[in-house]
Amino acid sequence: MSLFRIAVDGMGGDNAPKAVCEGVLQALESYKDISVLLYGPKAQLEPLTAGAGDRLTIVDAPDVISMDESPTLAVRRKTNSSMVKAMLALKNGEADAFVSAGSTGAVLAGGILHVRRIHGIDRPALAPVIPGRNHPFLLIDSGANVDCQPEFLNQFGLMGSIYMEKVIGVKNPSVGLVNIGAEEEKGSQQAKTAHQLMKNQKIYRFTGNLEARDVPTGDVSVAVCDGFVGNVILKYTEGLASALTGMLKDTIMSSGLRGKIGGLLLKPAMKAFKNRMNYEETGGAPLLGVNGAMVKAHGSSSATAFKNAIGQARRMVEQGVTDAIRQEIERLTPQE
Numbered sequence: 001m002s003l004f005r006i007a008v009d010g011m012g013g014d015n016a017p018k019a020v021c022e023g024v025l026q027a028l029e030s031y032k033d034i035s036v037l038l039y040g041p042k043a044q045l046e047p048l049t050a051g052a053g054d055r056l057t058i059v060d061a062p063d064v065i066s067m068d069e070s071p072t073l074a075v076r077r078k079t080n081s082s083m084v085k086a087m088l089a090l091k092n093g094e095a096d097a098f099v100s101a102g103s104t105g106a107v108l109a110g111g112i113l114h115v116r117r118i119h120g121i122d123r124p125a126l127a128p129v130i131p132g133r134n135h136p137f138l139l140i141d142s143g144a145n146v147d148c149q150p151e152f153l154n155q156f157g158l159m160g161s162i163y164m165e166k167v168i169g170v171k172n173p174s175v176g177l178v179n180i181g182a183e184e185e186k187g188s189q190q191a192k193t194a195h196q197l198m199k200n201q202k203i204y205r206f207t208g209n210l211e212a213r214d215v216p217t218g219d220v221s222v223a224v225c226d227g228f229v230g231n232v233i234l235k236y237t238e239g240l241a242s243a244l245t246g247m248l249k250d251t252i253m254s255s256g257l258r259g260k261i262g263g264l265l266l267k268p269a270m271k272a273f274k275n276r277m278n279y280e281e282t283g284g285a286p287l288l289g290v291n292g293a294m295v296k297a298h299g300s301s302s303a304t305a306f307k308n309a310i311g312q313a314r315r316m317v318e319q320g321v322t323d324a325i326r327q328e329i330e331r332l333t334p335q336e
Helices: 017-031 042-048 071-077 081-091 106-116 150-168 191-199 214-218 229-254 255-277 303-317 321-332
Strands: 004-009 034-041 056-059 099-100 137-140 174-179 204-212 222-224 284-288 293-297
Touching: 004 017, 004 081, 004 204, 004 303, 017 034, 017 042, 017 303, 034 081, 034 303, 042 056, 056 081, 056 150, 071 081, 071 106, 081 099, 081 106, 081 293, 099 303, 106 174, 106 284, 106 293, 137 150, 137 229, 150 174, 150 191, 150 222, 150 284, 150 303, 150 321, 174 191, 174 214, 174 229, 191 214, 214 229, 284 303, 303 321
Parallel strands: 004 034, 004 099, 034 056, 099 293, 137 222, 174 204, 174 222
Antiparallel strands: 284 293
């Protein structure tokens, strides 16, 4: 049986290398059809992965890219870093997928400089899956491209649709363009032009403009926007969920005995709600549009989140997401 080969940056994230190594061990236990190439200083990683078996290979990478370094300079100069060596394994065909919780900027820069864009894709995009009231939805782009041309947004719609169908299992996913109104004539010139491009293509199912208040319902499978808007939506959503949970808890605790009894009765429901909002269950955000499966895990990922990020990368390879984007982009923007 051939194994899915996952290259993991062992030193990326706030909780590295301990959480990364624990997540790798959990992934090897959960997914019997993967092998892991774990990159980082051997002296640190070997004691944390003792007894892992022959499906784990530790590759010595003495350098680490820190969060405060210039992303582009770091991925150019630190070729012996855990992140870059893992990326180069993907580029050179030694691995099928890449996972890191390191610097988002460095992952983006390395994806473009080392792994390279799919021919025909103008800009790769970060695309986390976010819990919605009715269904999870993909937010693309969530911060990779602050300024976007209308053509980029059209490509985001295509890539997001492919990911939701192949990885999340949504049949015929709907795609909406985040805007300030539902009408076609609303928004900036960028939005109006993008709307026409998305409306006229016949590859994915475009359902029109999507107002910000309708994004969290999840009635639209893919929410398309530029990276500036997407990052604001993402961070606001995270902050609002935390604030509402805290406000509810404060209200219950300050409302006397009756409120506290009610809080105890609500505890199972609140726990279920918290689990639905937990980013760790998704794993990370795929970087779509590059020549390989790349997953950017949350910087504060726990072992569970790393395990799920590895599983997410595995499914991207299994379902042929990169090849599907490569094939469909030629239909979306035919090359002369």
